[in-house]
Amino acid sequence: MHVLVLSTGNPLLENALLASGHTVTVLQPAGTDSIPGTTRHTVEHWDDLDALTALEPALPDVDAIATIDEQAIVAAAHLRQLRALPGLTVDAARAYTDKATMKTALAAASLPVARHRVVHHADEVATAARELGWPVLVKPRAGLATLNTFVVRDPDHLKELVDTGAFDTRITDPTGRLTAGHVLDSLHEAPHGFLVEQFLDVEAEFFCDLYVHRGTVLLAVPGRYDAPLLQSVGDASFDTVLPPDHPDARDIADLATRAAAALGAQSGAVHCEILRDRTKGLFIGEAGARPGGGSITELASVMYAFDLPATLAALATDTRPDLDTTPRFPALTAVMIPAPAGTVTNVADQDAIEELPGVLHADIRLTVGQPAPAGIGTMTRAGRVLYVPDHLDTLDQEVADLRAALDIRAE
Structure with a gap:
């Protein structure tokens, strides 16, 4: 197949499609780097739909139009509609990306939203x-x-x-x-x-990533953040994928599935945020027609032993991937590495961290003598440690011990 991918610079989907033998044309912002093996077109602004309409005749004939980038979801739907190609519609794309439209649609479906x-x-x-x-x-x-x-x-x-x-x-x-x-x-x-x-008095925040083919959920991956995201911006955090039999997992997966059905059936990934108010119960925070950010997709693929890029490429070409719903671990945590302000003076060796009990893999992007990389919002760029907890009840202390072992110092 020939696939047009709208991309902001993360070539995960493009490379996966190329690896699967597809032809790939990329539409990306001017000034971003081209992706080897693809044909490139540029756009000045994703939300300028008139400019996209004018550009459309210059784009090649393609069999599918796809994106995993939040900013480009409406643009992809607009081009898809111009070409009469299957996939998420413009109305559904707006419902997934405009929080006002989203909450109105979810409330109309009798789903709990603020x-x-x-x-x-x-x-x-x-x-x-x-x-x-x-x-x-x-x-x-x-x-x-x-x-x-x-x-x-x-x-x-x-x-x-x-x-x-x-x-x-x-x-x-x-x-x-x-x-x-x-x-x-x-x-x-x-x-x-x-x-x-x-305002919700949030005592816990959860996430759930769905992998959906033509409206059917093939795999639901519920999990929780260590603290509500608004309380952890700029701080070290950790995300944990929960087993299906966890007391919260079923309710989280059910709400996410109902949210995806209310906003628009599709083939692709859907990322949902679920909030638990101290007195009012569960609320849907938001839902995106894309995979989760940070390490959530990695947690999902390791927990359920599937090839994430190949799965996204299959869904982008409307092919049903074969996904196993049996978890490999009782739980799985991604511990985000804190990025200290200043120049790094010490950090533990990656091999030493990977030898610690429970550690599956460490990705440490701190280098002695270099400034720590700056993050943005809840996104960290200093790396993470993939970890199998001994027990969820002691996870806070286990993470604290792991961070102490990292021995990160800066001046």
Whole structure:
């Protein structure tokens, strides 16, 4: 097959398609590096659908259009619709990427979501908060990695945030992959406004990645974060894939499956965030028509022993992959390596870490004498350790011991 892939610079899907014998054309932002073995076209902005329409006749005839990048999901659906190709529709793509549309669709399907209002300026936040009740959560309609997402406690706190420029601050992107979308925009720059959302007293945050073929869930991979993401931004964190018989796993997988059905059936990966309020139970935070970020996809593929790139390539070409739903471990954790501010002066040897009990693999991207790589939002770039816990009840201490063994120092 000939596949057009919309990509922001991570060539995982492109390389997997090439390895499977497919012809690949890539549409990517101007200024990004070309991918060997592919034909390249460029785009200035993913959300400029008029420019995409003008570009479409210059693109080659293809059998499928695919992406695993959040920013390009609507653009891929738009080109797919112009070519009358199967896959996620534009309406479904907007439901998966616009949090206001998403929450409205989920609520219409009787699924638990936080109430919200769309506003266009900080001046409107207080009115929305009076309707929803203080405190409130402010977030972009389209975004990722908790960028420009924060709690507003009360009117005095709102004034403080306005005065310090919280609504006018653009995000700095050390990855260089986000410049062709609106992810880096300040809240006041958002062309269609931003969300003021009911505040949930979140005691735990879960995730679930679904691998779906023509609307049928082939594999659900539920898991949990060590702490709610808004509490762990910029801190060392760890993610754990839960076994199917874990008390929380069934409810998490069920909510994620129902969310995917409500937003739009497809062939591909769906990543869901599920929140547990201390008194109100489970809520769907959001769902994306893409694999999970960070180490979540790696956790899934190791836990269930499947080739992740080959699976994504199969789903991109509407081929049903053969996935085993039997877990290999009682649980599996990805321990994110904290990136200290400054120049690294000491870090443990990777081989020594991999010899520790329970460690499957370590990816340490800290080098003595070099500055620690900067992250963005909840995304870390310092590496991670893949670890099989002795017991979930003692996991916090096990992770603390593992981080102590890393012996990371900086000045």
